[in-house]
Amino acid sequence: MDLLLTLNLSISELVSPLTAAYILCAIGLSVHFGYTGLLNFGQAAFAAVGAYGMAIGVLTLKLPLLAAMGFALLCVVVFALILGIPTLRLRADYLAIVTIASAEVFRYLMSTSGFSEVTGGSNGLSQFGYEFYTWNPVPKGQYNLGLFTWTEEEVWLRLVAFSLVALSAVLVWLMMRSPWGRVMKGIREDEDAVRSLGKNVFWYKLQSLIIGGLFAGLGGIIFVIAMSNVQPSTWVTTFTFMIWTVLLLGGAATILGPIAGGMLFFVLLTLTNELLDGLRAIGWLPFLDQPQVAQIRFILIGLALMLLVVFRPQGIFGNKKELRFNA
């Protein structure tokens, strides 16, 4: 087992574009759940709508990439409206059920052969992201940053992904310190109280759903640019629950929580995977085979999520007084 390689692989997750994609989704979920109390169990769908919106915008609508991204975000807004308008007047649990179901519906819609002309069916879509690298201002070459060596394209992708993370975090901070954010937190605590003070709670919840969804849409966009394809199988419920783990790990109603949570989560995920695999390779885990190692880490994640919720529900950064599970 090459410990150095393991360590290096794990640390590279800190700044992986996929980590950034999950962080963006988790920032969106912090707006939904952490600040507004909306139980959204379909964050994968918001990301998927962003991802497919962009890919379809480029491939079918023949839009330039930037316009396709705009189109993708528009799709996210429409999706949020479709989900939100019928459910946000109802009790909180309805949203949970509807979001989890609609995420599955959306995924199946994307993978059926019926629309494969547009969606690519179960094969997904690819070859939509070239233009992204034509924007690259980073000169050609190999960039050695001590631990890693990156090509100019890898540098560019990380630069964009983490700039978006930083920008999103600043935006959420600006929103949540304002009177607007105060209304959101009030809704999280008791929406009838906020109603009795003359606030249009439904409209605020809809805004929250849209804004949090937009961050997830951006996450989806970054995800598929990094992968250079869109696969329907990416947006399964596991995707959503990884976002939840990231959020709860860092602290649901915090600005830095999703970022730290995302980085820690993916470093740990890779580290456990590599370590278990290494131990298996040198014969220390004779009862496990390779695919089982990959699965066991998700069992560990599940366990970690449970322990987290029980013992530190406020996450790493959260304030215990500000977040209890009362949604």
Next chain:
Amino acid sequence: MPNDIVVGKAAPGCKKIDPIVVASNVTRQFGGNLAVNVEHLEIPRGKITALIGPNGAGKTTLFNLLTGFDKPNTGEWTFEGKNIAGVSSYKVARRGMIRTFQLTKSLNAMTVIENMRLGAQKQRGEGFFSSLFSFLWKGEEARITETADDLLKRFKLDAKREDYAGSLSGGQRKLLEMARALMSKPSLIMLDEPMAGVNPALTQSLLEHIKGLKAGGTTVLFVEHDMHMVRHISDWVIVMAEGKVVAEGEPNVVMKDQAVIDAYLGAHHDTDLGTMKKGK
């Protein structure tokens, strides 16, 4: 005392000289239980009106209906002359009819001062786009905070300013909810058992405060089981039982009404609980 409230004789559903709320045929049924069945009811403007009645009489349900938190089976009502039946609760509040809840709704994971600030209406910083630019709402926020601090002082909560509302005692939460409701300077404030759980020393100053509201032009409608308070501050008393308005009148008159005594007050209505415990 010259009568400046009622037109003609006081009776259940009687007309008022200057009503702020006029409700007719309001019914609300829960299964087979007709919780509210009010033929006609008028609330006098600029007065303190008490709504009393035994447990389950329908007082809270009537509050919920009037403020849009519940939908009636039938009924029409107006506030300041405008029909507000079927209007959503937040719009009712915006028109100046603010209510508090019997089961206190303090926003526990927010500080006391943030609870208060939330009570102010028409805040520019509550719009999404302006929220991002603090220079657009900083001044307003300072004004709101000043009003809030003022109210907190009057409700003896200023020491708790930075505490989470969840760390307040039950009585303090009642006070906070009432203070918060006042942030928007309502024309009608509807208090559902404001004194429940508030200690006697503070009750006295709260009573004074409610009188002060009236002096400032605010109409007060409150539900209360504490007869001492009802007698002490209300200008008018409305008695409900089994969903209906069974009696109305000036406090000293109503409380001698045999129907009211039978329905609600019982034999000891003239004695304060304190004296009952001591002697008799």
